[in-house]
Amino acid sequence: MDFARVELSGADADFRDRARAFLDTHVTDEVRRRDRATGDNFDEAVHLAMGAGGWLAGELRPEAGGGFDRVRTRLWELEKRRYRVPWVTWSTTAIVVPAVRRHGSPELREEVLPGVYDGRIRLCLGYTEPDGGSDVATCRTRAVRDGDDWVINGAKMFTTGAHNCRYVFLITNTDPDGPRHRNLTMFLVPLSSPGIEIHGIHTVDGDRTNIVHYTDVRVPDRYRLGEVNGGWAVLQGPLNEEHGVRRTAPDGLQDISIMAHHGAYMATVVDDVAATVARPGPDGRRRLDDDAVACRLGRSVARMEAALSAPGVFGRVAIAQTMRDIAPELMDILGPAAALPTAAAAADDGGGPEYLFRWAPLCGIYGGTLEVFRNIIAQQILGLGRPDYTPPR
Numbered sequence: 001m002d003f004a005r006v007e008l009s010g011a012d013a014d015f016r017d018r019a020r021a022f023l024d025t026h027v028t029d030e031v032r033r034r035d036r037a038t039g040d041n042f043d044e045a046v047h048l049a050m051g052a053g054g055w056l057a058g059e060l061r062p063e064a065g066g067g068f069d070r071v072r073t074r075l076w077e078l079e080k081r082r083y084r085v086p087w088v089t090w091s092t093t094a095i096v097v098p099a100v101r102r103h104g105s106p107e108l109r110e111e112v113l114p115g116v117y118d119g120r121i122r123l124c125l126g127y128t129e130p131d132g133g134s135d136v137a138t139c140r141t142r143a144v145r146d147g148d149d150w151v152i153n154g155a156k157m158f159t160t161g162a163h164n165c166r167y168v169f170l171i172t173n174t175d176p177d178g179p180r181h182r183n184l185t186m187f188l189v190p191l192s193s194p195g196i197e198i199h200g201i202h203t204v205d206g207d208r209t210n211i212v213h214y215t216d217v218r219v220p221d222r223y224r225l226g227e228v229n230g231g232w233a234v235l236q237g238p239l240n241e242e243h244g245v246r247r248t249a250p251d252g253l254q255d256i257s258i259m260a261h262h263g264a265y266m267a268t269v270v271d272d273v274a275a276t277v278a279r280p281g282p283d284g285r286r287r288l289d290d291d292a293v294a295c296r297l298g299r300s301v302a303r304m305e306a307a308l309s310a311p312g313v314f315g316r317v318a319i320a321q322t323m324r325d326i327a328p329e330l331m332d333i334l335g336p337a338a339a340l341p342t343a344a345a346a347a348d349d350g351g352g353p354e355y356l357f358r359w360a361p362l363c364g365i366y367g368g369t370l371e372v373f374r375n376i377i378a379q380q381i382l383g384l385g386r387p388d389y390t391p392p393r
């Protein structure tokens with residue numbers, strides 16, 4: 001591991017300062033408060049300002065096409081994280097864009113990409129269905145050809161951000177009797193199409209996601225991505241990106257695991273708790289001087305550092321599991337006031353551990369559950385083979 005500091009050139013330091021000035025102006029406490037209140041994890045005004053300022057295009061365009069280079073991409077990423085910019089809808093958009101570039105017709109690319117760069121167009125993921133999400137290939141949402149159009153019927157569960165997006169990247173089944181993985185077709189469906197109904201669902205951490213119903217939704221063929229029944233190939237890039245299956249670049253200018261963002265929030269909470277217990281209370285005593293507190297805090301810090309240092313899929317599992325394990329420890333250390341929610345002024349530390357406690361279970365579900373990733377590690381990385389569920393003789 002290389003812990004060397006990156007020496008910034010004058011131009012890169014200017015870039016970082018411009019990024020900070022932009023974020024200072026636009027990502028205010030009010031934005032963060034509103035985000036917690038709505039659970040949207042998206043702020044349209046901030047997003048449009050990023051588009052107008054060229055930040056979205058810089059992040060998403062390839063360097064040769066006018067995008068940021070590696071150092072600036074990294075600076076921008078880290079600054080956004082420091083300012084806690086609402087991020088979910090931009091990340092689903094960024095996951096889908098490469099598939100639109102690669103598999104969309106020139107007409108579709110022209111319809112979608114300029115609006116993505118200026119912030120007007122956002123994209124969400126329509127994979128999971130009410131009957132199950134881990135195995136996306138079991139898709140039941142049907143698309144049936146009708147002349148130059150397709151007619152879509154079905155329902156998708158947990159389409160996060162759909163209410164703030166213009167299109168959904170939708171998995172459909174175009175051949176129910178066909179072989180598995182060769183009966184799926186991908187579409188970029190305009191969410192304003194008649195027959196689409198979006199209903200909000202609020203999760204235990206206060207986030208909003210959606211169930212989306214599709215009833216006789218008519219979509220022209222130009223919204224298809226890739227071949228008919230060739231959707232599995234179109235999905236591979238976006239799925240790998242979401243799962244965090246990517247090669248580590250030798251320059252070190254990227255997160256070592258996909259959950260690093262979540263890990264960074266956990267680190268902020270741990271730091272806040274450590275600072276709180278190191279301050280003398282009204283009786284002049286520091287909670288940290290209680291050996292039980294020091295031991296539990298130390299153990300939490302050690303777990304967290306190990307998780308933050310784990311790469312790739314290992315990191316994803318380690319961070320989500322550690323969040324689950326240490327959030328109750330941190331709440332115990334702080335005592336009853338830690339159970340107050342974030343917004344409660346009386347919360348001992350601003351409510352960080354309480355939110356971490358509610359957020360942690362979801363981090364081990366979306367984009368693939370901890371169990372599914374543990375199986376991937378066991379089977380594909382450790383080579384332990386597939387489990388045998390046949391009953392013992």
Ligand SMILES: Cc1cc2nc3c(=O)[nH]c(=O)nc-3n(C[C@H](O)[C@H](O)[C@H](O)COP(=O)(O)OP(=O)(O)OC[C@H]3O[C@@H](n4cnc5c(N)ncnc54)[C@H](O)[C@@H]3O)c2cc1C
Pocket residue numbers: 092124125126127128129131132133134135157158159160161203207209362365366367368369370371372375
């Ligand atoms: C907050 C939130 C946001 C989300 N956003 C999106 C989104 O934007 N778009 C989208 O399409 N989906 C989204 N999802 C759905 C998410 O990807 C799925 O919830 C996840 O893939 C698990 O699918 P499931 O909930 O249907 O559980 P199931 O697949 O029904 O699994 C149920 C249980 O069985 C276990 N299990 C299943 N298969 C295996 C296996 N092979 N081995 C071992 N255990 C197994 C699981 O671990 C789980 O405990 C979101 C979910 C949440 C909670």
